[in-house]
Amino acid sequence: MRNNTVSLTGQTYPRNKPQGRIRGFLAELVKNKFLYLLALPAMIWFFVFAYLPMGGIIIAFQDFKAMKGIAGSEFVGLKNFQFFFQSGDWIKIVTNTVFLNVLFITFNTLAAVLIAIMITELGGKWFKKIAQSVMIFPHFLSWTVVAMFVMAFVATDGGFVNQILTMLGLPAVQLLSSPGYWPLILVLLKIWHGAGFGSIVYMATISGINPDIYESASIDGASRLQKIRYITLPLLKPTVILLTILAVGGIFNGDFGMIYAIIGRNPLLYPTTDVIDTYLFRAMMDLGDMSMSAAIGFMQSLVGFILVLTVNSIAKKVAPESAIF
Amino acid sequence: MKTKQLVLTALSVTMAAALTACGNGNETVSPASGNNAATAGQPPKAVTLKGMLFGDAPKDLPRVLEEFEKQTKDTLNTKLEIQWNPVSDHKQKVKLMMAAGEEVDFVFDADFQNLRELIPQGAYAQLDKYFNNDEYPGLKAAFSSEFVDMNKRYDDHLYTIPFTQYFYDIPVVYIRKDLREKLGFSEPIASYDELQQFYDKVLESEQGVTPLAVKGNGGFQEMFAPDRKELDHVRPLNLGGIIYYVHLSDDLKQVQDVVAFGDPETEWAKLPEPFSTMKSAFTQYDEWAEWSKYLEKDVLSQKDQKAYFMSGKAASYYGTMSSYAADKKMLQQTLAGADLEFFVFKEHIRNMEPEAISTNYKANNSIAIPVSSKNIDRTMKFFDWMFASRENHDLFEYGIPGVHWEAVGDTQFKLLEGSENYVFPGYEFTWNPTMIRTPADLDETAKQYLEYSAKPDTYYAAVLAKFSFDTSTVKGEFANVQSKADPFIQTLKAGQVKNWEAEAAALNKELKNLGLDTIRGEIKSQVQAYLDAGGQ
Numbered sequence: 033m034r035n036n037t038v039s040l041t042g043q044t045y046p047r048n049k050p051q052g053r054i055r056g057f058l059a060e061l062v063k064n065k066f067l068y069l070l071a072l073p074a075m076i077w078f079f080v081f082a083y084l085p086m087g088g089i090i091i092a093f094q095d096f097k098a099m100k101g102i103a104g105s106e107f108v109g110l111k112n113f114q115f116f117f118q119s120g121d122w123i124k125i126v127t128n129t130v131f132l133n134v135l136f137i138t139f140n141t142l143a144a145v146l147i148a149i150m151i152t153e154l155g156g157k158w159f160k161k162i163a164q165s166v167m168i169f170p171h172f173l174s175w176t177v178v179a180m181f182v183m184a185f186v187a188t189d190g191g192f193v194n195q196i197l198t199m200l201g202l203p204a205v206q207l208l209s210s211p212g213y214w215p216l217i218l219v220l221l222k223i224w225h226g227a228g229f230g231s232i233v234y235m236a237t238i239s240g241i242n243p244d245i246y247e248s249a250s251i252d253g254a255s256r257l258q259k260i261r262y263i264t265l266p267l268l269k270p271t272v273i274l275l276t277i278l279a280v281g282g283i284f285n286g287d288f289g290m291i292y293a294i295i296g297r298n299p300l301l302y303p304t305t306d307v308i309d310t311y312l313f314r315a316m317m318d319l320g321d322m323s324m325s326a327a328i329g330f331m332q333s334l335v336g337f338i339l340v341l342t343v344n345s346i347a348k349k350v351a352p353e354s355a356i357f
Numbered sequence: 358m359k360t361k362q363l364v365l366t367a368l369s370v371t372m373a374a375a376l377t378a379c380g381n382g383n384e385t386v387s388p389a390s391g392n393n394a395a396t397a398g399q400p401p402k403a404v405t406l407k408g409m410l411f412g413d414a415p416k417d418l419p420r421v422l423e424e425f426e427k428q429t430k431d432t433l434n435t436k437l438e439i440q441w442n443p444v445s446d447h448k449q450k451v452k453l454m455m456a457a458g459e460e461v462d463f464v465f466d467a468d469f470q471n472l473r474e475l476i477p478q479g480a481y482a483q484l485d486k487y488f489n490n491d492e493y494p495g496l497k498a499a500f501s502s503e504f505v506d507m508n509k510r511y512d513d514h515l516y517t518i519p520f521t522q523y524f525y526d527i528p529v530v531y532i533r534k535d536l537r538e539k540l541g542f543s544e545p546i547a548s549y550d551e552l553q554q555f556y557d558k559v560l561e562s563e564q565g566v567t568p569l570a571v572k573g574n575g576g577f578q579e580m581f582a583p584d585r586k587e588l589d590h591v592r593p594l595n596l597g598g599i600i601y602y603v604h605l606s607d608d609l610k611q612v613q614d615v616v617a618f619g620d621p622e623t624e625w626a627k628l629p630e631p632f633s634t635m636k637s638a639f640t641q642y643d644e645w646a647e648w649s650k651y652l653e654k655d656v657l658s659q660k661d662q663k664a665y666f667m668s669g670k671a672a673s674y675y676g677t678m679s680s681y682a683a684d685k686k687m688l689q690q691t692l693a694g695a696d697l698e699f700f701v702f703k704e705h706i707r708n709m710e711p712e713a714i715s716t717n718y719k720a721n722n723s724i725a726i727p728v729s730s731k732n733i734d735r736t737m738k739f740f741d742w743m744f745a746s747r748e749n750h751d752l753f754e755y756g757i758p759g760v761h762w763e764a765v766g767d768t769q770f771k772l773l774e775g776s777e778n779y780v781f782p783g784y785e786f787t788w789n790p791t792m793i794r795t796p797a798d799l800d801e802t803a804k805q806y807l808e809y810s811a812k813p814d815t816y817y818a819a820v821l822a823k824f825s826f827d828t829s830t831v832k833g834e835f836a837n838v839q840s841k842a843d844p845f846i847q848t849l850k851a852g853q854v855k856n857w858e859a860e861a862a863a864l865n866k867e868l869k870n871l872g873l874d875t876i877r878g879e880i881k882s883q884v885q886a887y888l889d890a891g892g893q
Binding site: 101 | 448452453455456471474475478479480565567573574597653654655657658660828832833834835836837839840841843844845847848867870871872
């Protein structure tokens with residue numbers, strides 16, 4: 033719908049005349065008034081709950097005191113950002129955050145696309161439904177619950193992994209004191225937890241592909257793999273790019289819910305798993321300073337925003353049809 | 358004016374109480390001329406006090422409140438409306454609520470919540486005048502003047518209604534009694550040596566059982582802490598995970614040095630024995646490293662040592678005295694034939710010596726009253742009522758007698774069937790050292806230790822006990838030092854650091870880059886200012 037309207041205004045009114053543009057906008061409003069009316073509640077919601085609160089960003093630049101409020105607190109400029117960059121660990125923490133998130137985004141997307149294709153290629157209706165539900169289910173388990181399973185897997189004494197290793201005659205591995213394994217473990221968990229749910233969007237896209245295309249490919253003698261390679265995947269590309277752009281926005285935000293639940297406060301695993309959010313939690317344990325936390329949160333969002341713009345402009349060059357704006 | 362009003366209220370309360378007996382239905386509404394105005398003989402104007410606590414609301418709370426309202430309709434004429442926040446949200450909610458100026462009459466707040474931040478900002482009302490005041494006899498009786506004094510903070514005023522039962526929850530090692538007997542130890546464990554023998558035996562003959570379960574981020578905690586006489590002029594301060602020793606002059610008037618954990622030996626040499634070297638100041642660290650063989654291999658990931666123990670995987674666990682009755686019951690229910698006992702590892706406490714425990718008499722938990730409340734007097738009247746008699750107090754702490762619990766003598770109680778529907782978090786609302794009841798079925802030893810920890814002369818206030826550090830000028834340094842030190846301290850506590858002196862020195866160098874010396878300077882000047890102002 034969005035694409036349509038843009039092209040409509042483009043055709044009818046030349047873009048380079050500002051007056052024409054405004055008139056065009058009004059005409060557009062009148063023309064599609066019911067559609068806009070439909071969108072209005074969502075727009076109001078976003079304005080109230082996503083745009084208005086942004087004013088609160090100012091506390092990141094203040095020595096915020098709850099009783100004095102935003103208006104009365106002292107303005108301190110960039111002081112709240114300083115402490116993070118003064119800590120010698122910030123490079124390691126930022127690297128961990130970005131590294132883990134890149135891994136998560138890449139492998140989750142791959143797994144989700146794979147699942148979506150496999151499910152749609154499956155024949156049996158019942159099996160398909162059940163398989164799909166089973167894969168989506170983990171998404172609804174909270175990380176705290178997952179963390180308990182994980183412990184049963186990775187414990188040194190009596191953990192599932194080590195039992196298998198012992199059965200095979202291999203030496204036990206102390207997973208809970210070896211940081212090196214954890215990016216892998218976390219990625220596996222993330223796939224198990226989210227890929228099934230993430231595949232829904234891709235499945236919807238695939239089911240939206242015109243079956244005529246597949247039919248004519250079959251007539252031309254295309255094999256199943258060829259159809260996937262030359263029809264499904266190229267048509268999934270815009271969706272993949274779109275969802276990746278959205279995911280990149282959060283690349284500076286460590287998944288606190290997941291990492292804190294699973295790693296908890298095991299310092300032996302910090303070298304590979306300490307992300308901005310868990311670090312901040314530790315640093316703020318006693319202080320609980322809103323301004324300093326807000327400063328780091330603001331920085332994370334800002335970097336995310338810049339990254340979204342960057343990735344989007346790359347996408348615009350590489351695959352113009354899948355860029356968001 | 359104010360005093361007159363108070364006298365009037367007090368009079369009216371007594372009168373009303375007398376009148377209730379006559380069953381005199383009084384319909385007229387008293388003219389409201391002030392927020393707690395009431396003419397003699399009539400109940401005060403009806404008021405609903407709004408409060409914020411955290412946790413789950415007890416299922417039968419409405420019943421208890423109904424009973425409370427029935428009992429006090431003609432005296433307090435007060436209704437309570439408590440909002441129960443999720444534990445994890447309470448801190449933020451209180452802060453936001455204060456920022457938004459929402460009206461609440463009492464909130465749970467404590468040092469681990471927002472107290473240290475909100476008091477200096479003027480969020481809470483000063484409550485000094487309600488204590489040791491004959492208008493509030495209940496509060497006067499339940500809160501001794503020492504207790505009130507020691508809970509004053511910031512500008513030496515009282516901003517909280519402090520709740521505690523004991524000033525110290527005795528740390529113990531809980532032991533599987535059945536296992537001890539099975540392994541051939543006929544007498545209860547009475548020393549570290551015997552404990553070690555027991556643990557060795559467990560390792561030797563009980564495959565898959567961890568001798569000692571501790572929490573990953575707590576480790577050995579108080580175990581092996583030197584049991585020595587404390588020095589008045591060398592005081593430890595634990596700030597942001599690091600221990601600083603503040604060295605005072607002999608007359609306790611001047612700060613001489615502040616030595617931090619990991620400082621070079623030349624610094625430590627400035628302190629008197631036994632603090633003159635790190636090795637002798639922290640004798641426990643070597644023991645911890647040695648005893649780490651009794652912990653589970655993944656100890657640093659252990660989030661719930663009690664659950665681990667309860668599942669039968671450990672022979673003992675680190676805990677505190679106060680949970681004994683509940684834990685014993687839990688163990689007996691989960692493992693058939695298992696039984697629980699405890700070993701008090703601190704010698705002075707084990708022998709129940711007087712003045713064995715240093716305390717600052719500060720309650721960890723408390724209620725504060727926002728200055729914005731329009732019902733401060735009425736709220737305090739409510740608490741005065743609650744602490745006026747055991748009967749009133751127990752209604753909130755244990756529920757309705759005969760339904761939820763039953764009194765056994767003056768100081769004990771028995772839970773009834775219905776008790777599951779009324780589990781009230783007393784530490785948020787009702788606890789008081791003068792109103793403790795212990796479970797009637799508790800064994801004698803446990804009762805003795807609880808009585809011991811309830812006795813005032815068990816405790817003494819150490820020098821600098823009341824001092825509290827204000828982080829506001831060194832926030833950045835504090836945050837960085839804490840996050841850097843925390844992983845090391847945690848591994849140390851779990852006994853995972855063998856060569857701790859060298860590693861502490863290395864950590865200390867890193868902390869200096871992060872502002873350790875700035876914090877040290879701030880400690881020095883704040884302690885000096887505290888002493889200059891007559892603090893002890």
